[in-house]
Amino acid sequence: MHHLNSLEKRSAVALALVFSSRMLGLFMLLPVFALYGRELTGFSPLWIGLAIGAYGLTQAILQIPLGWLSDRIGRHKVMLGGLALFALGSVVAALADSVYMVTLGRVLQGAGAIAGAVLALAADLTRDEQRPKVMAIIGASIGLSFALAMVLGPLLAKWTGLSGVFWATAVLACAAMLLVAFVVPKSVSKAPMAETLALPQSLGAMLKHRQLLQLDMGVMLLHLMLTAMFVVLPSLLQNYGMQPVKHWQFYLPVLLGSFVLMIPMMIIAMRKSQEKGFFLLAVALLITAMLIVLLLPGFITLTLAVVLFFIGFNFLEASLPALVSRIAPAGQRGSAMGIYSSSQFFGAFLGGAAGGAVVQHFGYQALFAVLAVIGLIWLAVASTLSIPPRAQRLSLAVSVQTEHQANQLAAQLTALAGVQEVTLLLAEQRCYLKVSSAQFDTAQAQAVIAAAGA
Structure with a gap:
C-alpha cells in the first residue's frame, strides 16, 4: 500500500472487506450444498446445480443497471440496498425446507449486484496513479475469501447444518452494511465515468469487439467449469471416504499449493513477455484436470486434478481482467469490464444449471467429458487471441x-x-x-x- 494516502488506504481496506464478506457468503455454499442439501425436499443433481448457480443469473442481469443507478442516486445507497437484498436472500435460504426455496434465496442474493457500485466508489476515492493498487487489493480479497470459504464452509455446515451457512451469510451481509454506513468513506468526487462504469452508448461497440468477446467468453467458460465441478466434487470426496467435516483438509492444501505453483507462471509470463503462451497453458491445465478425473478415477488422481485445475483457474482469474483492461479502447474500460463481469456471473449460472442437468441424466463422468470438450473449444478460440503491448x-x-x-x-x-x-x-x-x-x-x-x- 506504498504511496497510498490515508483516504485511499481506508477506502481500499473497507471496500475489500465489504466485497470479500459478501463473496465469502456466496462461496461457502460451494463445498457443502451437494452433501447437506440432500435433506431438502425436491433434492436432485439438477436442483443442486440450479441452487448453486442461481445467484449468477440475477448478478449477470443486474450488474450493469445497478452500476448506472449508483451514478444517479449515489454509491452508498446502491451498496446498502444491494446488501439488504443479499441478506434477505440469505434469510430466505436459511429458513427453507425445500431446494426450490433455497434457489429463490440464491436468486435474491444475486439481485444484490453491488460489484459495479463498489468498484466505481473505489475509483471515486482514489487518484488515477494509485487506482490500480486499490483495485488489486479488492481483487486479492476475493481470492482470499474463496480460500477461506473452502475451509469454513465444511466446518460450519458440520456444526450448524446447511441453514447455519446461510445464517452466517446473512450476518456477514449485515456486517458489510455497517461497514458501508460507518467506515467506507463517502465519495468526495467522481472519477471519470467512462473508465469505471458501463456507458449505454458503448455497449454495442464492446459486443462487436472480437478480442474482448474472446475474453468475455473465456471468463464465462472458466466460471462455468468451476461451478459445474462443485456440483459433484464434494460427493466424490465423500465417495472416496473423506467425511464432510474433513473436506477443508483437502481444499486448504490444494488451494495453497495451486496458488504457490501459479506464482512462477505469472512472473515468467510478465517478465519474458510470454503471456499468451502461459494463457494457453492455463487453459490446457483445466482440460487436463477434467481428463484425469474422467480417465483415472481415484483419490490421489482427483487431488492431482484439482491442483492442476486451480493452478489454471488462479492464473486465468488474474489474467483475464487485466487483459480486458488493457485491450479495452480508451474511454470504454467501464463498458468492457461491465460486460466482462456479467459474462463471469452468467457462466456461474450456466455451470450450475448445465452441470446439474448433465449429472442427473448421464452421471458425473459425462460432466467431466463435457467440461473437457468445452475446454478444448476455449483453447482453440484462445489460440487466435492477440495480446497488445502494455500501455x-x-x-x-x-x-x-x-x-x-x-x-x-x-x-x-x-x-x-x-x-x-x-x-x-x-x-x-x-x-x-x-x-x-x-x-x-x-x-x-x-x-x-x-x-x-x-
Whole structure:
C-alpha cells in the first residue's frame, strides 16, 4: 500500500472487506450444498446445480443497471440496498425446507449486484496513479475469501447444518452494511465515468469487439467449469471416504499449493513477455484436470486434478481482467469490464444449471467429458487471441464546445508521439488516452488541450 494516502488506504481496506464478506457468503455454499442439501425436499443433481448457480443469473442481469443507478442516486445507497437484498436472500435460504426455496434465496442474493457500485466508489476515492493498487487489493480479497470459504464452509455446515451457512451469510451481509454506513468513506468526487462504469452508448461497440468477446467468453467458460465441478466434487470426496467435516483438509492444501505453483507462471509470463503462451497453458491445465478425473478415477488422481485445475483457474482469474483492461479502447474500460463481469456471473449460472442437468441424466463422468470438450473449444478460440503491448491510460479534462472541435483536438492528440488511442467525450468534457509511457509527453498533450480550449 506504498504511496497510498490515508483516504485511499481506508477506502481500499473497507471496500475489500465489504466485497470479500459478501463473496465469502456466496462461496461457502460451494463445498457443502451437494452433501447437506440432500435433506431438502425436491433434492436432485439438477436442483443442486440450479441452487448453486442461481445467484449468477440475477448478478449477470443486474450488474450493469445497478452500476448506472449508483451514478444517479449515489454509491452508498446502491451498496446498502444491494446488501439488504443479499441478506434477505440469505434469510430466505436459511429458513427453507425445500431446494426450490433455497434457489429463490440464491436468486435474491444475486439481485444484490453491488460489484459495479463498489468498484466505481473505489475509483471515486482514489487518484488515477494509485487506482490500480486499490483495485488489486479488492481483487486479492476475493481470492482470499474463496480460500477461506473452502475451509469454513465444511466446518460450519458440520456444526450448524446447511441453514447455519446461510445464517452466517446473512450476518456477514449485515456486517458489510455497517461497514458501508460507518467506515467506507463517502465519495468526495467522481472519477471519470467512462473508465469505471458501463456507458449505454458503448455497449454495442464492446459486443462487436472480437478480442474482448474472446475474453468475455473465456471468463464465462472458466466460471462455468468451476461451478459445474462443485456440483459433484464434494460427493466424490465423500465417495472416496473423506467425511464432510474433513473436506477443508483437502481444499486448504490444494488451494495453497495451486496458488504457490501459479506464482512462477505469472512472473515468467510478465517478465519474458510470454503471456499468451502461459494463457494457453492455463487453459490446457483445466482440460487436463477434467481428463484425469474422467480417465483415472481415484483419490490421489482427483487431488492431482484439482491442483492442476486451480493452478489454471488462479492464473486465468488474474489474467483475464487485466487483459480486458488493457485491450479495452480508451474511454470504454467501464463498458468492457461491465460486460466482462456479467459474462463471469452468467457462466456461474450456466455451470450450475448445465452441470446439474448433465449429472442427473448421464452421471458425473459425462460432466467431466463435457467440461473437457468445452475446454478444448476455449483453447482453440484462445489460440487466435492477440495480446497488445502494455500501455498507460490517462484521463485529461478538456474544454471543447462542438463535435467539430472535439474531432480536431482528437486528431491533434493522435499525432503526438506515443499516443495509441484517443477517445474524447463531449458530455464529460474529458479526453481518454492510451499511450506508450516511454514515448509520451504529458506536458505536450496538456499544451495541445489548452490551445484548443483557448
